[in-house]
Amino acid sequence: MGKRMVVVGGVAGGTSAAAKAKRENPELEVVVYEKGAWVSYGACGLPYVLSGEIPRLERLVARTPEEFRKQGVEVHTQHEVVDVDPESHTLTVFDHREGRTFQDRYDYLVLATGARPLIPSLPGTEQEGVFTLRSMEDGEKLLQALPRAKRAAILGAGYIGLEVAEAFRKRGLEVTLLEAKDRPLPHWDEEVGHLLEQELERHGVEVWTGVRVEAFRGQGRVEAVETSEGVVEADLVLLATGIRPNTALAQAMGVALGPTGAIATDPRMRTNLEGVYAAGDVAESFHRVLKRPYWLPLGDVANKHGRTAGTVIAGKEAHFPGVVGTAIFKAFSLAVATTGLSLEAALKEGFPARKVFIQSRDGAHYYPGSEPLWVELVYEEPSGRLLGGAVVAKGHGALRVDALAALLHQGGSLEDLLALDLAYAPPFSPVWDPLLIAAQQAK
Ligand code: FAD
Numbered sequence: 001m002g003k004r005m006v007v008v009g010g011v012a013g014g015t016s017a018a019a020k021a022k023r024e025n026p027e028l029e030v031v032v033y034e035k036g037a038w039v040s041y042g043a044c045g046l047p048y049v050l051s052g053e054i055p056r057l058e059r060l061v062a063r064t065p066e067e068f069r070k071q072g073v074e075v076h077t078q079h080e081v082v083d084v085d086p087e088s089h090t091l092t093v094f095d096h097r098e099g100r101t102f103q104d105r106y107d108y109l110v111l112a113t114g115a116r117p118l119i120p121s122l123p124g125t126e127q128e129g130v131f132t133l134r135s136m137e138d139g140e141k142l143l144q145a146l147p148r149a150k151r152a153a154i155l156g157a158g159y160i161g162l163e164v165a166e167a168f169r170k171r172g173l174e175v176t177l178l179e180a181k182d183r184p185l186p187h188w189d190e191e192v193g194h195l196l197e198q199e200l201e202r203h204g205v206e207v208w209t210g211v212r213v214e215a216f217r218g219q220g221r222v223e224a225v226e227t228s229e230g231v232v233e234a235d236l237v238l239l240a241t242g243i244r245p246n247t248a249l250a251q252a253m254g255v256a257l258g259p260t261g262a263i264a265t266d267p268r269m270r271t272n273l274e275g276v277y278a279a280g281d282v283a284e285s286f287h288r289v290l291k292r293p294y295w296l297p298l299g300d301v302a303n304k305h306g307r308t309a310g311t312v313i314a315g316k317e318a319h320f321p322g323v324v325g326t327a328i329f330k331a332f333s334l335a336v337a338t339t340g341l342s343l344e345a346a347l348k349e350g351f352p353a354r355k356v357f358i359q360s361r362d363g364a365h366y367y368p369g370s371e372p373l374w375v376e377l378v379y380e381e382p383s384g385r386l387l388g389g390a391v392v393a394k395g396h397g398a399l400r401v402d403a404l405a406a407l408l409h410q411g412g413s414l415e416d417l418l419a420l421d422l423a424y425a426p427p428f429s430p431v432w433d434p435l436l437i438a439a440q441q442a443k
């Protein structure tokens with residue numbers, strides 16, 4: 001009889017692990033339990049369904065349970081794993097549809113339980129009209145509410161707040177973005193935050209920074225947000241104030257967490273318990289610049305974690321090499337891409353760090369339609385080792401950050417960056433690429 005692999009959680013990390021394991025070792029029995037109604041979807045596309053650019057939520061689905069079944073992977077939606085006994089390798093599953101509990105067993109278990117929104121404990125959050133955005137179910141609720149909504153308040157100017165501010169404006173809503181820190185995207189350095197603030201205001205988003213939200217007013221349906229700076233009228237509130245890994249099941253069964261609060265794994269995505277793996281937003285990664293565990297809850301990372309776990313469970317060699325912390329997002333016409341450490345983070349970590357921040361263009365100055373582009377480089381002195389960087393551009397020019405990410409991955413320096421043979425033609429870059437201009441200035 002083939003060995004049995006059970007996966008808990010059916011989005012990015014879980015389904016990647018399941019599909020890869022079955023492909024690599026067709027003898028394996030592979031079962032996925034997902035407590036929600038949807039599996040294998042790109043949550044990253046949710047803001048673009050809200051904006052109307054993507055017409056239906058279904059478009060975000062990569063594979064349906066039926067498609068998995070055809071590939072020999074059993075997928076059970078609305079099935080929640082409520083308990084695991086690692087001694088006997090058994091699990092207890094609650095079937096929400098039938099309202100019954102049953103037992104299953106595993107030889108290999110993958111915990112891919114993801115993350116959940118962090119909900120601030122403020123009076124009035126339980127009212128109608130207050131939303132979070134994490135899952136397809138959250139997307140469905142927001143899509144239902146949007147046609148009636150006129151004024152939105154978004155708490156948090158992080159990734160979700162910034163992407164959804166654009167979506168809500170595209171749907172014709174008035175939008176106020178309320179950020180506790182002194183700028184949008186506060187985890188990065190201030191120049192990028194200021195560019196974002198200008199872009200948001202240019203597109204009619206009111207940005208309130210350094211604001212303390214105190215309560216949500218309303219009689220069962222939200223009407224306004226009370227803050228330290230005044231009252232914001234709102235018939236729709238989105239809480240986009242960060243996320244936390246779903247580790248309750250892992251902790252209850254004795255899986256060790258790492259210093260970040262997510263599940264500790266080795267490069268093969270194994271946990272401290274025999275036969276138990278973790279993948280996706282519930283698991284830590286190794287940070288190659290910081291040289292320690294780091295929590296990077298992103299979709300591409302979740303897919304790679306899952307693929308690694310699936311390959312290893314199938315009996316083949318794979319390891320996850322770690323992250324440098326690369327991310328990109330769009331706010332109206334600006335694309336913001338960051339990798340590695342901001343100067344603030346680098347200094348906090350004790351690196352003797354400096355930065356340069358330059359403005360250049362995404363094409364030759366004489367090429368029609370070329371637009372401004374900004375580069376930040378963070379580096380160590382006196383070695384010149386690169387620690388991080390950002391590229392802000394009107395469009396795909398921001399993907400230059402990938403060259404920085406590749407250098408960071410290898411421990412590269414300003415000298416290594418200056419030595420790169422980068423692409424050049426007038427529609428795409430000045431003759432000196434903006435990355436090279438920044439590196440020269442840093443030197
Ligand atoms: P999750 O997506 O959280 O899935 C975990 C699943 O496990 C859930 O469906 C949950 O119901 C299920 N589960 C939990 N406990 C149990 C249990 N006990 N039994 C059964 N099932 C259980 N990342 C990027 O890289 N780029 C982007 O542009 C990007 N944009 C995003 C935009 C939005 C709006 C959001 C919300 C996220 C975005 N992300 C992006 C992040 C990305 O979506 C996540 O990193 C990814 O979804 C993580 O996948 P996961 O499988 O680890 O976790």
Ligand code: NAD
Pocket residue numbers: 120155156157158159160161163178179180181185186187211212213239240241242243296297298327328329330
């Ligand atoms: P986030 O951590 O990016 O941002 C949260 C923001 O909320 C921070 O700026 C924080 O200062 C602010 N905040 C916290 N408490 C607040 C309060 N009480 N009042 C006002 N502001 C407050 O988290 P998020 O935007 O919720 O996104 C969650 C995760 O989703 C991200 O960590 C990321 O992993 C993922 N995501 C990624 C992308 C992308 O890569 N393009 C896009 C969307 C989401």
